[in-house]
Amino acid sequence: MNLVGIARRVDDPTGNDREGFEVVTDELYPAAIEDLKEAVQYGVEPKPGPLLNYYRAALALSDEAWECAVMPKAGMAEDKRRLRATVLEVARLWFTELVHETVDHRPMYLRIRKGSVDWSL
Amino acid sequence: MAGWTNRGKYLVLQGVFRNAGLPTSFYLALFDSSVAPGADTNVVSDLGQVPAGNGYTSGGISIARNATDFDVLTEDDANDRALVQIKDIAWTASGGNLPGSGAGARYAALTDDNVTVNSRQVVAYFDLVSNRVVSDTQSLTLQNVEMRLTE
Numbered sequence: 001m002n003l004v005g006i007a008r009r010v011d012d013p014t015g016n017d018r019e020g021f022e023v024v025t026d027e028l029y030p031a032a033i034e035d036l037k038e039a040v041q042y043g044v045e046p047k048p049g050p051l052l053n054y055y056r057a058a059l060a061l062s063d064e065a066w067e068c069a070v071m072p073k074a075g076m077a078e079d080k081r082r083l084r085a086t087v088l089e090v091a092r093l094w095f096t097e098l099v100h101e102t103v104d105h106r107p108m109y110l111r112i113r114k115g116s117v118d119w120s121l
Numbered sequence: 122m123a124g125w126t127n128r129g130k131y132l133v134l135q136g137v138f139r140n141a142g143l144p145t146s147f148y149l150a151l152f153d154s155s156v157a158p159g160a161d162t163n164v165v166s167d168l169g170q171v172p173a174g175n176g177y178t179s180g181g182i183s184i185a186r187n188a189t190d191f192d193v194l195t196e197d198d199a200n201d202r203a204l205v206q207i208k209d210i211a212w213t214a215s216g217g218n219l220p221g222s223g224a225g226a227r228y229a230a231l232t233d234d235n236v237t238v239n240s241r242q243v244v245a246y247f248d249l250v251s252n253r254v255v256s257d258t259q260s261l262t263l264q265n266v267e268m269r270l271t272e
Binding site: 017049050093096097106107108109110112119121 | 264
């Protein structure tokens with residue numbers, strides 16, 4: 001999966017020449033969660049660095065956490081909301097780092113726009 | 122556990138709206154587990170900084186107020202927040218373990234650059250989860266340390 005392909009290039013709104021990207025939550029979270037799950041499932045361990053940290057965090061997630069991550073937050077019990085939030089944060093960080101790698105870790109701006117689904121923590 | 126101190130929030134508001142009080146640079150320093158940082162932490166002397174030596178300089182490592190050192194800015198509409206990441210920061214042990222004594226580094230904190238290290242104001246703090254000690258020639262690296270700004 002070309003996860004970083006879902007990020008669109010935009011200008012840095014502050015005019016500071018950061019590498020700018022934009023992504024909509026409706027694309028970000030399903031794709032990033034799936035990408036991370038596949039990496040864990042197939043044992044595709046990144047080289048040492050932030051991605052390895054996120055990969056290891058994903059390894060530690062329970063099946064329940066992965067299930068909660070793709071369920072609507074509304075009406076969810078607090079303990080399941082926390083599991084869901086953990087997965088969403090790891091997925092966001094995974095995606096952000098992958099995008100940052102594409103610009104060789106130059107200064108970067110990322111805008112995460114709301115979609116039609118509530119992907120808030 | 123990570124967060125802003127109230128002092129840090131005050132400094133940001135003062136800097137943005139009064140254009141005053143912002144340091145030339147920040148520092149990322151290491152602290153032991155003797156005192157857990159929190160929202161009410163004000164200055165470095167409120168915490169237990171790890172001892173200087175073996176690759177650790179009192180006050181920590183300087184972080185420039187620029188896009189190179191604060192290298193990722195995120196505007197998150199889904200969660201009504203903004204986030205900033207710090208570039209990877211590493212301490213390399215030299216001449217022995219780092220820290221050179223004690224149980225290890227349990228916390229890191231972002232501070233201002235007061236010339237008197239113990240008087241440096243703590244802006245934000247980060248929990249390293251367990252006491253960290255690295256042996257001679259090994260590195261303790263903090264990667265993608267992230268600060269989150271919400272209402």
